[in-house]
Amino acid sequence: MGRVQDKVVFITGAARGQGRAHALRLAQEGADIIAVDICEDIASNAYPLSRQTDLDETARLVEKLGRRIVARKADVRDAAALKAAVAEGVSELGKLDAVVANAGISPLGHQQSAQAFIDAVTVDFIGVVHAVEAALPYLPDGASIVATGSLAGLATATTDNPALGPGGTGYSFAKRNVASFVHDLAMVLSPRRIRVNAVHPGNCNTDMLNSDIMYRAFRPDLDNPTREDAMSSFPATSAMGNPYIEPEDVADSVLFLVSDESRWVTGMQHRVDSGGYVKKRPQQPAF
Template identity: 45%
Template sequence: MAGQFEGKVVFISGAARGQGRSHAVRFAEEGADVIALDLCEQIDSVAYPMPSREDLDETVNLVEKTGRRIVAEQADVRDFERVREVVANGVAELGRLDFVLANAGIFPAAGTQRLDITAFVDAVDVNLKGVYFTIEAALPAVLNQGEGGAIVITSSAAGFKSVSTTFDTMSHGAAGYTASKHAVIGVMRHYATSLAEKNIRVNSVHPGGVATPMIINEAMGRLVGDQPEFGDAQQPKLSMPPMDPAEVTDAIVYFCGHSGRHLTGVALPLDGGLTLK
């Protein structure tokens, strides 16, 4: 049975593991071919281990197991020309582009690195400028196929409230993360308004804590242990298990699919009521 994205192509940044890998596999299961990128290197301001080339290769393996094609390359979303090159390579092989998932992001608000000003700079460069570069690099290909499309930005519950809630939890990394995740709502609304006449829908998802290596790691554990008020502030109102990446994927599939065809300019909290606190 053909999936709802049969004959379509999706471009995903940050696809080596976690949410990005979940999106890649699910879109492939729904019939889409995939263009994927990930940095696969460490950024100094990030205290947890970032994805490796082996992680990206595993995403390739999982997509190919569905029977779909994938073009996957190492690239830094901070490098606009390199992202354009990845998109061009993918479109040359797969023929078109319909969906853009600007998913790549970092959380430089843990570890001693969070106290260095570079943590703020890196958060803004990856989480804000990287989102804009991802969309701008992909947009000509989406426009070229002339049938509309969908763009989804991965923000955070931190797009609505600060991750630091006390003087003791302040850091350059927390400020950069909060600022960048707020700012991409503006990017989303800019594109949603401007691209509506081209029938390209643009929305953002705002998860709370998702069970991925960005959240479940030693550095984050130490931060919560040292500053329990930080951990308390990230707890959702609903008493539920930690969110699985596939649950975020479900929301993105909804935005891109037929059921979400009337939705654009939506900033969707997916946080168990965290932003109600």
């Protein structure tokens, strides 16, 4: 028996990066997956988002593990599209036990307009609310909701730096609100023993981090920094000296939070940040 044997888990942003790692780790432990991803770009986001081929590859890898998957192209800003994807997934897979609201963008850049702020908020925060909204009618008592926040939502002087533009401010705003949403929703759903927790990664080795716009954020002293240039600055957000964590490191925490091993764990801000939060020694609670 796997640690999430025969559970059905809805994952947003599942085409690549952390979302794909969550799908594979959960499938390894016996889960079936409902996966969505935008599979196209958002104009204010300087690096490319996923493509249909990425989502197809996640589906192939889940099936290779012997589990079922319903994968749909859907934008988390579109509540109706998420509801349709979840409805199709539940009709094919029979039920829904957990949600992993992971999809996100990081539309940094000092030349961006206010639209970048709106895009960060609507994808990184409202998209989480939409994912929960789509899943809630199907979730049984004892279900699990996991939302992906960020160290940037728990500590100041990260993406809220004005040099990173309106999208950076929007990213911090959105992730702070993910933390707050999880806290209050945990209280609301506790009578049904539905658990609501956040994972807050620090730097994670995905396309979001490995992008020119992120290299510039870490090396503002250079005009066109490369990944190699940024590598020396990445450890600034870690207390442990590592430049980043791997998607699989976050997936292990998501697995715990989806599994019944965490059945009495709710409202938790679970940091997977190499001590980035304690290094910054915030003086106030994060939400």
